[in-house]
Amino acid sequence: MRSLMPDQPPPQVEKFDGTTNPDHHLRNFIDFMDFYTQSDPVKCWAFSLPLRGEALEWYYTLPPNSVDNFRTLMGMFKKQYSTNRYEEVTAAELVNLRQGKDETLRAFMHRYNHAARRIKGDSPEFIISSLPNCLKAGFVSKSLYAELPSTLDELQQKMAKFIKMEDQRIFRKQQHEEHPVNGNKKEGKRRVDNARDQKPPANLNTRYDRYAHLTVPREKVLERALQSNLIFQRRKFPPKNVDLSQICRFHNSGGHTTEGCQTLKDELEKLIRAGHLREFVKEESARAGHSPRKTRRSPEHAKQKGNHSRDRSRSPPRHRSRS
Incomplete structure (x- = not known):
């Protein structure tokens, strides 16, 4: 086995502890090893290097002479950690995603992109056209309805601008709450x-x-x-x-x-x-x-008294009767 090892040290692959997706780990390992060697025995020997924790313990429990080639080792590894695989997202699940009332655009786009990457076989056009319906009603959704991007890259660039605008608005709101202006009308009224x-x-x-x-x-x-x-x-x-x-x-x-x-x-x-x-x-x-x-x-009493005095002054004078 030592005679088959290349002169340079094996590549550094991301560690796997048995809790993440096994398919993701296998893709990383194979990609790194393809630049290192094409030998099956070397791949089998180097397979244990990025393992740690429970995954490394599993590797040590493999019976002697149970691995005849790298394909067999991959099958045993996938079977052991099959429950860690991500379930594929259907098109219906993507369409039913909804942005929360108080959820920021940045947080929602992280969820939407993560779900879109797990859909198998859907076209970019479907991912682009589904986004406006998933967003809460407002300026962003109206802008997308008015002019949909033609590619995923264009969609990401456009959404990045909207996210930046929202971040600036949130920052200004926080600054205003922490340092209110002295001339605030509401504060002055209060x-x-x-x-x-x-x-x-x-x-x-x-x-x-x-x-x-x-x-x-x-x-x-x-x-x-x-x-x-x-x-x-x-x-x-x-x-x-x-x-x-x-x-x-x-x-x-x-x-x-x-x-x-x-x-x-x-x-x-x-x-x-x-x-x-x-x-x-x-x-x-x-x-x-x-x-x-x-x-x-009271003013009413004084007014009544004044009116009474004027009425008496306006009464016609009495005339003596001539006898």
Whole structure:
């Protein structure tokens, strides 16, 4: 056997461990060995060199003198690993391939090309014409419908351009999500809404023209009113993204302070005018004749009063009867 070996070392063939397609390994081995030698004994001896793992163990279990030529060895090898062969894809399976809703064009073309290579006997025209129906509806499928490539090479070149366009679009989208533009309109609107939600409702829709001057902070007056059951705390759910650094004890909520709460200010003024909590009112306010019931008249009431005055002024003058 040694006298039959060529002078150069045997070629390096891809390793086979018994888990891949045996036909693929045999084609690689035969192609490499054809440039090395035409001798059957040398091929049989070199056949074990690229084997490893379970495949090498199988080779060592072959009975002595069971291999008379390389063809016999190939038959034994194919039989041992026949379950590893790829099943051929039918034309119907290729036509029924569909691009997923969120599947990229690159990923789908990898599946489509892999299936097309496993079809036996189908023409390139069939592979080209079937592709538009397998793609999801959109720009790529419409472009292929409008002008189908004439060859597989032309198809691959055209699809490579579409894949590059999609990759660039995905990259720009990711960049935009990671680094949004400061002038984004939606972001600006969101900031305005948040600022509006966080703004305390002070001095809006005030109920009274004048308010009593308190000698202590409004929060102290609230505590006395709560202890005397003159007032009850209200539960107000804060809007989203509200500033929780400002807390109102009357509402048990954030977004504004107890001192700046207009609703609490009106409620306390109502109690003071009813004669309660007078110990917290400055003396000058009491001496100034703080009206217990004086409230701001509504515009409708003022309008009605004005109309009534005008109606009286327009009434015809009375004439004394001459006797």
